[in-house]
Amino acid sequence: MSTSDNSHAHWPEAYARVIHDSVDSTMAEAARLAPTLTQPTWIMARTQTAGRGRRGRPWVVPAGNLNATLVFRPACTAVEAAKRSFLAANALEAALAIYVQPEKLSLKWPNDVLLSGGKVAGILLESSGQGPFVDWLSIGFGVNLAAVPEGVTDAAFAPTSLRAAGGWDVDPVDFLSVLADAYATQEDKLRTFGFARIRDDWLSKAARLGEVITARTGREEITGRFDTVDLDGNLVLQTAQGPRIIPAADVYF
Numbered sequence: 001m002s003t004s005d006n007s008h009a010h011w012p013e014a015y016a017r018v019i020h021d022s023v024d025s026t027m028a029e030a031a032r033l034a035p036t037l038t039q040p041t042w043i044m045a046r047t048q049t050a051g052r053g054r055r056g057r058p059w060v061v062p063a064g065n066l067n068a069t070l071v072f073r074p075a076c077t078a079v080e081a082a083k084r085s086f087l088a089a090n091a092l093e094a095a096l097a098i099y100v101q102p103e104k105l106s107l108k109w110p111n112d113v114l115l116s117g118g119k120v121a122g123i124l125l126e127s128s129g130q131g132p133f134v135d136w137l138s139i140g141f142g143v144n145l146a147a148v149p150e151g152v153t154d155a156a157f158a159p160t161s162l163r164a165a166g167g168w169d170v171d172p173v174d175f176l177s178v179l180a181d182a183y184a185t186q187e188d189k190l191r192t193f194g195f196a197r198i199r200d201d202w203l204s205k206a207a208r209l210g211e212v213i214t215a216r217t218g219r220e221e222i223t224g225r226f227d228t229v230d231l232d233g234n235l236v237l238q239t240a241q242g243p244r245i246i247p248a249a250d251v252y253f
């Protein structure tokens, strides 16, 4: 499928945008630019030579996918800043739902977007700061619009792309506009209703809620019923030994 329909895209006024042909990583570029920025800024690159994923994994991306980082000063603590990953996932889901049947999309804790059960997008958060508040926060978005990344070893969630799943073709620049608009809406919701509303939206799209899943923390493997995500963004599993609250892990179904 293909479309040149860009009518959904409404660039949010408060945000700046920089588009590169190639950078090492939009996360690295965000860190370099952060000290000089005067407004929240989206940095996009058509290609990255040293893209990075969560837990230090490389993120190697074929042409035609979205590589973008939003960098801003959220004026909050690191704990509050980390909750932005749920806003990011909600925004990605809303943006992708314009190009593919929404019922094919779901969210995997903490911050992957699944399309027909395969990983279509990943989110990476980085922040910096010495004081009680973070100095700046970067939210990286890698979205498989046209093709799947190379060398992905996580067989539990084989990567997929919007194109492979029968979605509409979309240019990364057009998708960036849709995503930026969706993300700005999430920030409005956070300001107006608080994190409980963001969490509710996330839970309404959560994959395997109420089912038995496994979380690997690096130190242990915990299996239990996926009860909820709490108001701090932790995963809550009901296990044979009682409830477990898990701040960080990789989840497997």
Ligand SMILES: O=C(O)CCCC[C@@H]1SC[C@@H]2NC(=O)N[C@@H]21
Binding pocket: 024, 025, 026, 027, 028, 048, 050, 051, 052, 053, 054, 055, 057, 059, 066, 067, 068, 069, 112, 121, 122, 123, 124, 140, 141, 142, 143
């Ligand atoms: O491991 C994950 O699931 C997160 C992947 C995040 C990749 C994106 S692509 C844009 C930004 N720049 C990077 O180097 N990484 C993030």
